Amino acid sequence: MGTEKIDILVGIASFNNARTIGHVVKAVDAGLMKYFPDKKAVIVNSDGESMDGTTDIVRSATHDHAAIFLSHPVYPAHRISIPYNGIPGKGSAFRAIFHKAVEMEAEACCVVDADLRSITPEWIELLLSPVMKEGFDFVAPLYSRHKYDGTITNSIVYPMTRALYGKRIRQPIGGEFGFSGRLAAFYFGQNVWETHVARFGIDIWMTTEAIANDFKVCQTFLGAKIHDPKDPGADLSDMLVQVVVTLFNLTEKHYEKWKGIKGSMDVPTFGFRYHVGLEPVKVNVERMMDIFRAGMRDLGPIWLKVLGPGDFGRIEGIGKLPGKDFRFSPGLWTSVVYDYAIAYHKRLLSAEHLIKSLVPLYLGKTASFVMEMEDMDNEGAETEIERLCMEFEEKKKYLVNNWREGGA
């Protein structure tokens, strides 16, 4: 294949995904054949030196063409498995995919996770068509998720991204994205690959850079996202640090862009929205509350330094409430997130310590949300998230004013 020019590139980042990657490759292959039969396409598997035969499965995965009702001749997409260099992580894997996209001058690209169990051929059409047919540069995913899932997205990343940049992209760190060759070249040209972007920070980085640099963005409804359980060794603190540090770094970088934006607006949305049956989720509220209370007991001086006496006093107040009455109001949570962003900007503590000290607060907020939503359906939960987003938008002035004092 070498550096031959292609129309479509589909990237799959993997690490020990032998169990699921066969299904993902088959779905991608079928999607390309069914919806883009006349396009030259390549599937690039960027692998982190898997030991379980992931790359062999990528090369050998085949499917029954008759099963996808094709009436035209089919030409399977080429498949390439490449090991990536740099810091081990999803971002480094994506970098290798961007590199291939630039090298092969791909017109449109998309990336999908290797651990997906719910991917269908339609996902490929939904992620690529807005780029190929409608001229969009960036396509974010939109999923049906359980009301308790995606809590970092729901309580920090979505409300803050929406308030800062004024675009309602519901799943900014969804994991599956479509993007133009132009945007792939932009991503590849950035010097961020020694930071948290090389790991879990990649998703928020891609979304924010696309918005902040005025690329044409939209979102597309993919249905339910079901994937293999995450590696139990993947520590929440580390994930939160990687995502939130990247979010705050981007907030610093694009201050001039977001400071004047007020309110938010919908972005064009593709795909047919339908209700999906979702797997149940078990949540250990007690453990979350325990960690929140331990934080209140032992991290008090740090929280006081970051939040100031007013908000710290309010946190102490809710911490004294009995479990069933414990509620983290949207207003208080908004202040907490903005105070942390300001503290990060003013370098009050080392970045890692600062964001890790947010973990007990985040778990407190999550526990409060779970208790509040116990008797509500997904729509009720969505209404509550909307209320939180409005709070972030209304309090943005506080962030702007305090940011200036921080020396931006």
Added chain:
Amino acid sequence: MEGFMDVLLQPLEDFWRGFISFVPNLLAMIFIFILGFLFAWVIRILLMRVLAVVNFDIWCDRVGLTALIRKGDVWTKPSEVFVRILYWFLVILFIMIGLTALQLPTIDNLISQFFLYIPRAFSALLILVAGYLFAGFLSRAVLIAAVNSGYHYAKILAEAVRLLLVVLILAMALEQLQIAPGIVVAAFSLIFGGIVLALAIAFGIGGIDAAKRIIEGEGEAKKMEKKEEEEKGEEEKGRDIEHL
């Protein structure tokens, strides 16, 4: 009679000649003193301005140096403290240089010993400052990690880490200053070993009940969970929450 006068005047003449040859040295010393005070004063003014421009006090707040000097009951600004230390260091340095101008062997000997000691004192100071910052950083990292893991004695653990590091740093600084190095190493070994032993005993013996409770609790919890799972059925078991 002439011989007697010579004997009488000779010491006076010698003293006078000695005094005459000493006066330039004395004047040189006084001149160096005055120059030293002026130089130190100018450096003090300039440095105060530079530190204000680079927000040195804010930096000290962030890294915990302000808290450190407050613990020592010093309530002036860190920049002021730093500038004063440097000012007096320069003054003492010029006094020493001035004293060498007297060209007295005993003083020269003392001064050369003083100058040989300066690098050691400077290294010890660096060890203390860097060590204090490192101990604070590591102790905070342990505290946050322990809290996030749900460990109940996070603060005690963090303080134990800080204490161990402080003992280690003090021993290193004293060893650098060559203050009774043999005693320092022995004392350090005893204290450090004692702390480690105390912690081992505390965790080993003192934690028996806690460990028993945890094991029993876990056993009970597992039994309860299994029972609940059986009652509720597989479809209600569910999966863990996804944070991302």
